[in-house]
Amino acid sequence: MKNIVIIGGGTGGTVVANRLANRLYDQKDISITLFAPEKNHIYQPDLLFLSLDLSDPRRMFRDEQKLLNKKVNLIQQPVDAINVDNKFVISKGKKYAYDYLVIATGARLVPDLIPGLAGNNNHFYDYSSAMQLRDKLRGFKKGVIVTGVADVPYKCPPAPLEFTLLLDYKLRKYGLRSSVDLTYIYPINSIFTIQNVVPILQKEYDTRNIAYKTFFIVDHVDPEKHEVVAMDGETVKYDLLVLIPPHRGQQIISDAGIGDEGGWMSVDKYTLQEKNHEEIYGIGDATNLPVSKAGSVAHFQSGVIANNISNSVLGIDEKINYDGSTMCMTEIGYDKGLILLFDYSHPPYGLIPSRLNHLAKVFYLDYYFANMMYGLP
Template sequence: MKIAIVGGGVAGTLTANYLAMRLRDEIREGKVEIRIFSEREHLLYEPGLLYLIFNRVEERDIKKDLKLLLDPGVELSLKRVKILDLDNRRLIFDDGSYDFDYLVIATGSRIVPEEVPGLTTTGHWFYNLEGALKLRNELAKFKNGRVIVSVIGIPHKCPVAPIEATLLLHDFFRILGIRKDVEILYTYPINRVFVMESVSNFVKEMFDEREIEYRTFFNPVAVDPDKKEIETLEGEREKFDLLIAIPPHKGSQVITDSGINEDGWVPTDKYTLKVKGYENVFALGDTTDLPVSKAGSVAHFQAEVLAENISAEIKGLPPTARYSGKAMCFIETSFKEATYIWFDYDTPPTFVKPNRFTHWMKIAYNRFFWMTARGIL
């Protein structure tokens, strides 16, 4: 029995490790093979990029060798999958193929800043390692002017990260003693500052307290590098000295190339996480088209469901686990305080008042994450 996992990010790594723990006897007896296919040798803890731009962590703190994180029962193949042939249960590479009995698609999402003219030459972002390192250097020398934090399209990874970045920018400039010399503008593409109304109202209060300006129905279509202006679909033009963008996102190119979905989002059952139309193909994490956050906690909860159901089927038991839409996100409101939100398909977000204890919980989890990736925590 061959279980193929495509994608060596958080979702794929967790699923592989959880499956290996549940199928240890079957692996030892040679009845089951778990193989993860990844183009990257390292796992990047992407929430750590937010701290990297403020020089609170180093690259080595948020990047680990994937081989060291995988259970010994998991085989790692550092190969690029070219096509997912779901009908024939086959992965196709440039130099061969691999037949599977079960497939887990964990191909994640990617930023496509090139889709906004001028953004790649003038804008900054922290949604990949290269961009975060460049932004860190830019923030280190920024002394005064107008900063725009602009969410360019949804969905995107870690939905609350732009809010955190905006609040931390305020605190960063305050600590440096230059907040009075810096104007901060946050923009969002719909009619409120966050998708969920209760979160939006909470965030607006924090922005108002900190004198952070915000605009809604703000959809950038181009960036003028010479004038340092953002042009929007609504006809607005906003000047900036530093543009921090959350670029448009798409799913993985292999999903598009395989004819599964043009934008790379995999049609997925919201409870079983089966790819629609297939019994032995599953998807989780950022790559799904589900109405849930593209966040690490979601991948974590989904991986538990998938591992339980796939291992149950292999053992001849009914797959009864269901994903409830559960998500949990920390929100850093300063360098000393944080809150968190918790919700699922049926329960709206709940908050706690920002406090120091929650902040230190988040800082602690940043260090403990590698235990989570190994399937221990």
């Protein structure tokens, strides 16, 4: 019996489990176990729309068990420790041995890394926070909203920018834009990470009178003065603060000795195998790869991992590499969007905002769940 253990029921963990099950469906002596503590799987990109009152909270959840191939053994509890030397994980005191381990534990939000941020900030990176932000925005008629990023890395690089542009669009629709100022802060020297997209987005910011401060590295938040203070002392005042909080990897990765200082797992950028343990793979947000922390990355990586593990199990000496493939669907408001496709060797192309791209993002939720269940490409 060979045991494949997957930790984490987000995009990467769920898709890789199903793809492995599809490839190994007729192998009786293969066990695929997925540890996913949450009962419901959430489609995270919809949280952006939810926070702006542009989506229904009932749309984005599916029962994790119902998304999974029957060959996958789902255990709805967290993994508390990984023993990489003796090849087992521990969950609620019980040991589970593995021959192959896939770590898909994602990122965690750690607002406490920035003094003054917790309790004074709003965001849309989890369900309850998105709902709270939605409710605050419903009553916000006048003042300054500061948006942007508190620290890097963070999930879904375009999200803070999309939020700002959609917020502007929504405020204009409701006739509130003249009484609400928007200021966006970002830690690098432009408003977005992907440089050949910046002119398009900056034009939107300039046309719509959205102020921005680049190279703004948040040092702390002063709730008394309602100010965000940068490392170089620059300040920006807010009435409502919406910053993406700092992200870090999971503690079990650091504890297992396979992560860097940030808790991100060290993997080979092509094979996705842990540097010193070839039977361990990392996927999605959990890794320290210099690629976007995005569901699309986990999706593309899942094909590589499922292929290479199943080939190894079946004794087929063929491996494929992850090429850095990433897709970012970026909303800019006014029912228009961009779809950015790129990899390690090719910068993004297809940079024309269109209604078709917007519709693709709106309807992607249904494709996401269908893809997850049936292993579509």
